[in-house]
Amino acid sequence: MRKFTLNKEQKTLTPTEDQIKRQKDFARLHHDYEKIVKRGKKPLYRDPKLFLLLLIIGLMFLLIFLES
Amino acid sequence: MSKKDQISKLSDSELVALAKKKSKYFGALYDRYFDQIFRFTFKRLGGNESVAGDLAQQTFIKAMANLQKYEYRGLPFSSWLYRIAQNEVSMFFRQQKKNYSVSIDEERLMDVAGEANINSYMSIEQQEQLVETLNKLEQSQQDLIELRFFQEMSFKEIAEIYDITEANAKMRTYRILEKIGKMWEEEE
Numbered sequence: 023m024r025k026f027t028l029n030k031e032q033k034t035l036t037p038t039e040d041q042i043k044r045q046k047d048f049a050r051l052h053h054d055y056e057k058i059v060k061r062g063k064k065p066l067y068r069d070p071k072l073f074l075l076l077l078i079i080g081l082m083f084l085l086i087f088l089e090s
Numbered sequence: 091m092s093k094k095d096q097i098s099k100l101s102d103s104e105l106v107a108l109a110k111k112k113s114k115y116f117g118a119l120y121d122r123y124f125d126q127i128f129r130f131t132f133k134r135l136g137g138n139e140s141v142a143g144d145l146a147q148q149t150f151i152k153a154m155a156n157l158q159k160y161e162y163r164g165l166p167f168s169s170w171l172y173r174i175a176q177n178e179v180s181m182f183f184r185q186q187k188k189n190y191s192v193s194i195d196e197e198r199l200m201d202v203a204g205e206a207n208i209n210s211y212m213s214i215e216q217q218e219q220l221v222e223t224l225n226k227l228e229q230s231q232q233d234l235i236e237l238r239f240f241q242e243m244s245f246k247e248i249a250e251i252y253d254i255t256e257a258n259a260k261m262r263t264y265r266i267l268e269k270i271g272k273m274w275e276e277e278e
Contacts, residue, residue, distance in 0.1 A: 024183040024232065026221050028214075029136075029193035037132045037139065045143035046124045048117045054147070055113070055154050 098122075102167040109157055116154050123168055124150070127175050133241060134179045136193040145182060149175040169250035176251055180233060194221065194240060202239050206270040223273050231266045238263050 029035070097105070097118045105122075108115040127149055132142040152174050153160075160170060183190060199217055204210060208220065224232065237243045237251070249259040 023186055023189050024192050024229070025189035026194050026224050026232075027136075027191050028199065028217055028221055029195050033137050033193055035133045035137050035193065035195065037129060037137075037142070041132075041139050042125050042128055045128055045139070045146060047147075048120050051120065051147055051150055051154070052113070052117070055151050058151065059155065 103162050106157065106160060106162065106167060109154075113154060116150075116157065119153075119167065120150055123171055126168065127171055130172065130175055130241065131179060134192070134236065135182075136191060141182070145175065145178045148178050152178070165250050169247070172247075172251045173253070176233065176237075180229065183229065192236075194224075198240050198242075202235065202267070202270065205239075206267040206274065208271060208274050219277065220270075220274065223270055223277065226273065227266065227270070231269070234263055234266055235270075 097108075097115065098121070100108070100118070102119070102122075105115060105119050109119060124146065128142060128146040131145040131149070132139065135142045135145070149171060153171055160167075196217065199220060200210075200212065202224070203212060203220060209216065212220065224235065227235070234248070237248050238245075243251075245256045245259045245263070248263070249256040252259065254262075
């Protein structure tokens with residue numbers, strides 16, 4: 023939550039040109055954006071849930087094969 | 091004339107159309123509006139450079155990600171950016187477990203006092219008391235007071251951010267000021 027306080031120290035509430043320059047970075051923004059949008063999918067073998075599912079299917083096939 | 095210069099001369103709607111097709115063109119919009127969005131978040135956060143920078147970047151990432159949904163409806167592109175920035179700042183305040191301190195200049199506080207029909211001269215104690223009154227307002231009411239008095243925005247700009255009419259922005263603000271006045275009287 024926000025709490026207003028009186029600016030007793032006369033802190034400047036307008037950024038300087040240097041501060042703006044420091045924060046302005048389109049390359050970083052583009053990189054962050056790409057990371058969010060094109061978030062790499064996990065390879066199948068690194069997904070534990072999918073790995074377990076494939077293992078169960080494999081075991082079922084093995085059982086069916088052994089039964090027959 | 092270089093391609094960059096040509097691009098920077100395009101209007102907002104032309105740039106938005108280009109950026110919808112290719113994200114690299116969003117850079118020109120970023121260059122055009124970063125400074126004012128950063129100034130906005132910086133002031134709203136009481137001068138915290140790093141958080142203000144992060145929130146400004148987050149604003150542009152969201153704008154970039156939702157650009158396909160953006161439709162030009164006669165309002166400047168900056169209003170849309172301010173709306174996103176406003177939501178980002180509000181979300182930031184909500185997420186804070188401890189109170190996040192936002193500094194207010196004495197002059198700006200006196201503007202609130204004047205509009206709320208409170209004493210034109212105030213001692214430091216009275217100023218502190220008024221700040222406490224502001225702290226008792228709901229977050230949405232504090233937002234409006236911040237935009238109008240601490241960000242010094244016009245009613246037109248506020249209306250564009252909230253997507254309401256100018257008259258409605260005025261009415262909402264004056265109702266809050268009236269409430270501040272009543273709270274002040276009760277506390278006095």
